[in-house]
Amino acid sequence: MGVALPVRPGRAPAARLGVPVPSEGAPPVVRDALAESLRDALAALGVSPVPAQVHLERPARREHGDWSSNVALAASKAAGRKPRDLAQELADHLTAAPPPHVESVEVAGPGFVNFRLRPTWLHDVLRDVVEQGTDTFARPDLGHGRKVNVEFVSANPTGPVHAGHARGATYGDALARLLERCGHDVHREFYINDRGVQMDAFAQSLAARKTGGDPPENGYHGQYIIDWAAEMPDGTDHSAWGYQKALDDQREVLGRLGVEYDTWFSERSLVESGAIEETLADLRAHGVAYDADGATWLRSTDYGDDKDRVLVKSDGELTYLTPDIAYHREKFARGAEQLIDVWGADHHGYVARMRAALQALGHDPADFEVAITQMVRLERHGVEVKISKRTGDLIELRDLLDEVGPDAVRLTYLLQSIDTRQTVDLDLITSKSMDNPVFYVQYAHARIHSIEKVARERGVTRLPLVDVDLGLLVHERELDVLRTLSELPDVVELACNERAPHKITAWVRELAGAFHGFYHDCYVMGEGVSAELTQARLALVEASRVGLAIGLDLLGVSAPESM
């Protein structure tokens, strides 16, 4: 069989070429202005040194204003004053010459400086969102074009992708989308473990089923082996056919999930290209490979690993580690500046040795990151369903997709942090009920489209923003939507830096909630709504659409126009 190294065409490069101007997609300027005014005030009050970073946050409680700072608490020592006294001086100073949009400055609690702003600051947010649109709003350039290779799923080519793999698949892809939005040049990659005993067991299992027998004890016992064996033509190479079958199947199902790779990289190709020998030689050249007990070892303890690791067994066979080191070396050689691997928790013990190897080869350990996804526990009728390809207990990803489609699958898996063990309720995910958060979010988008449709039918056209009086937007529901939108740039940046796509999910749910509230209480068209207010609200609807579109796109969930 040929080297399975089909390189796919790159992902829509045109869309990524528009390098964002730093100021665009940046966090709200209000915060910067407030921070600046606080620094000025501190300087004016003779506080020295003035802290370089003044922290501003959005208070959890409305009565604490729109923005809040703890500078007075943090700088009270340097200022030689009590926190509340310093806060009061700052507040007085700022009240005398209030920054833009500021209505009042108050001191509260132990010494917080709270800013209450006029709704105009949110109208500015609305303007930014609509003018910048889906492509530009909330697109912080964190990566500056840095080449990042994201490897995820990398299931053995011995069977279909199952419900457990879906976590790595949705996470890896959403992370890739986040990195792309934040200015990274992302390469999605799947490593095919097509070498070793698993492949032999797989081929033997197929062969056994083909002749109506049972697979070997250490073989694969799933129903799919029986099905595939029946499909397998007579006289074909079981190993080669099965390999291709598994690969095609995985690629098809992942594709249906919306996951497309730039590269499917074959482990076997490393043997054929000599990359493994080169890697071993390289490790020796760096003095971190040595021979003992008839085997070749990696001195990984020099780099913080618990113990040294075997590279070449005494029988001459390679361990799993060696080609994997060669593979990671290869990814750097192909131009990646940073590697991010998404691994299941059962591989976490492997991180130290891989990092040690790469460090020994001269790479900065910070350029090799591993995101560990905790296990997925599947439940049906409240009872745990075990997944094992070997025993044949399998919930195929394909079946989930058949039942609910990619959107519900993706959103369900992206609901939580990867650090927590996830319980996926198969009854719930496969039920098209309102329990499923995906419908709540998509429904908001459908409602937006519905409003736009009705507007069109009634001959109402949305005017350019310059002709719209956004000052009419003062309803608490309207402001809620805008407040939520104002957070998106920060949320995107944070989610990217923390490799936490679930923060996007949380935000999207919040925006959908705010929009549903607005929809319920604020009619865009109808009795008692002036033409001017209709225009202002249409602008708000458009801003909501942009926000939802950005969020859903980051999650890889579609934004339907009707439901």
Added chain:
RNA sequence: GCCCUCGUAGCUCAGCUGGAUAGAGCAGCCGCCUUCUAAGCGGCCGGUCGCAGGUUCGAGUCCUGCCGAGGGCGCCA
């Protein structure tokens, strides 16, 4: 024994790298369809943030030690 992750409402989970009275969805109970989709909106109920110390103006968040759950610790992959 050592390492990683987790422990927050009946259930599933957030909690912005230390902030103010700890949030959301679901489940349960009670309301709201003559307007753009009720797959929606509002209200009520529900908490010793596993336990014990420590750090400081301030701890669900940071440190230490226990307890509990899951996953690792191979010349397996």
